[in-house]
Amino acid sequence: QVQLVESGGGLVQAGGSLRLSCATSGRTFSRSPMAWFRQAPGKEREFVAVISWSGGRSYYADSVKGRFTITRGNANNVVYLQMNSLKPEDTAVYYCAADSQSLYPSRDTSNYDYWGQGTQVTVSS
Numbered sequence: 001q002v003q004l005v006e007s008g009g010g011l012v013q014a015g016g017s018l019r020l021s022c023a024t025s026g027r028t029f030s031r032s033p034m035a036w037f038r039q040a041p042g043k044e045r046e047f048v049a050v051i052s053w054s055g056g057r058s059y060y061a062d063s064v065k066g067r068f069t070i071t072r073g074n075a076n077n078v079v080y081l082q083m084n085s086l087k088p089e090d091t092a093v094y095y096c097a098a099d100s101q102s103l104y105p106s107r108d109t110s111n112y113d114y115w116g117q118g119t120q121v122t123v124s125s
Contacts, residue, residue, distance in 0.1 A: 011123075013124050020083065022080070039093050050106065093118040
């Protein structure tokens with residue numbers, strides 16, 4: 001059974017930091033771009049960051065650029081999202097996703113065929 005399991009969410013004050021992790025199991029994603037998305041209450045799921053299968057390229061939403069960093073490690077079976085200078089508007093459920101059908105990083109949710117269950121991030125003002 002393929003699983004993506006996020007962890008590391010929680011409650012933090014504005015200006016603080018959190019590090020999200022996404023551990024994969026059941027198959028290898030070493031040749032898959034992997035991404036983080038988020039969904040706030042009443043809003044659509046939105047792109048946050050994506051990293052190429054090699055880890056050599058990464059792209060970010062404008063709203064998080066310069067504050068968030070996506071990395072992957074452990075033979076590409078784990079993906080991280082380091083979130084610094086958090087703002088209340090970053091409050092959302094954060095989802096990890098993998099695109100097993102393409103080598104190219106995408107910002108489009110429809111390209112991702114494996115998803116985690118999500119982890120809540122709440123930033124207080």
